[in-house]
């Protein structure tokens with residue numbers, strides 16, 4: 001057995017994600033609990049609400065145009081390179097989203113994608129090579145090359161984040177990309193017809209399409225081209241939001257606000273009014289021409305968007321807690337069915353919530369520690385799993401003499417499918433404390 005231990009320690013330690021192996025190194029910060037979620041494929045599961053929303057969006061884009069089809073992808077592997085996830089999208093080297101505190105690194109060469117945009121470059125390249133292939137075979141460069149095209153990508157995405165009813169380390173996005181052959185942009189845009197949105201709904205656009213300072217038209221684009229593409233983007237997405245929500249809310253309100261992404265300019269976000277508040281549904285914009293040029297599509301101009309499927313499903317079906325999407329409880333899953341007609345005002349009927357129970361933990365952070373609150377959130381996820389509903393920082397205190405910082409977090413425990421007894425929660429809390437002392441060498445208080 002000693003030999004076995006030695007043999008194991010010599011062999012490279014690997015983690016496996018959907019059949020692919022990744023060597024663990026000093027950068028690795030993925031946890032077993034998150035890796036296991038990558039196997040669920042919720043957006044491909046029959047009758048799962050995320051799958052229903054995905055299908056409705058695909059259906060909208062399929063009906064929208066007769067001039068071309070959007071190709072759909074929903075099973076691309078979640079492990080991508082930092083080049084795919086960041087560099088290819090012109091995200092600066094020092095951008096905070098690259099930090100180990102925010103992104104899951106499988107190792108120094110692979111991350112779990114943090115957004116569906118990670119597949120833009122790859123799909124553009126694939127498209128440009130198949131187009132070229134087709135056109136050279138058919139010797140009909142003019143026809144095939146002038147076609148506009150588009151694709152949709154549905155993907156589970158991973159972010160180290162806070163813990164509460166609307167944040168979970170894995171959620172789902174759908175990316176949409178539409179390219180137009182630049183030389184006949186106007187005629188292509190004119191060929192697309194958008195279903196009208198009734199007068200009862202209210203759509204508020206930005207006061208002006210573009211803002212030269214904070215949201216400029218790219219040097220590579222003429223103002224006319226950029227505005228045509230932005231207009232096509234907005235009409236496409238307004239129609240989508242109406243298609244999704246219009247049947248249940250005739251007085252639907254949506255508005256465009258300025259966005260900011262390294263991979264689009266100008267950039268826009270679309271919000272809907274939900275329970276008296278504006279809720280962000282998606283980010284979008286005119287794609288950076290550099291990205292198209294880098295990936296064999298320099299003759300095109302286009303738009304892209306990325307939306308959150310959970311957000312849409314939560315609004316559409318009144319799902320109160322993001323953890324429910326991961327539930328295997330038939331009381332949740334059996335309410336959804338894509339075959340029956342869900343379109344007419346279907347709402348999720350919540351079953352009784354089990355009582356919550358909170359526990360506080362406070363500790364001194366050692367001087368030399370590089371503390372980040374996300375490390376603590378991750379630790380709670382690892383130890384308590386889905387039983388942790390919410391983690392909140394309730395107090396920070398800096399000792400005037402020692403200069404040490406103390407933090408107090410409140411963990412709210414609640415099970416989605418059973419009554420937690422106090423002894424059970426005490427046990428978990430005790431494990432959180434032990435793990436905290438072990439991982440970060442903090443000094444526990446009280």
Ligand code: FA5
Nearest residue numbers: 115117171280281282283284285304305306307308311
């Ligand atoms: C992005 O991820 C960009 N890649 C979107 C994009 C694509 C912009 C293409 C331009 C062109 P952002 O981090 O804002 O942006 O996320 C996009 C959407 O995902 C949000 O509008 C929201 O609907 C959803 N989303 C973001 N974070 C979460 C979260 N923690 N939980 C649930 N949904 C989320």
Ligand code: MG
Nearest residue numbers: 269280282283
């Ligand atoms: Mg955003």
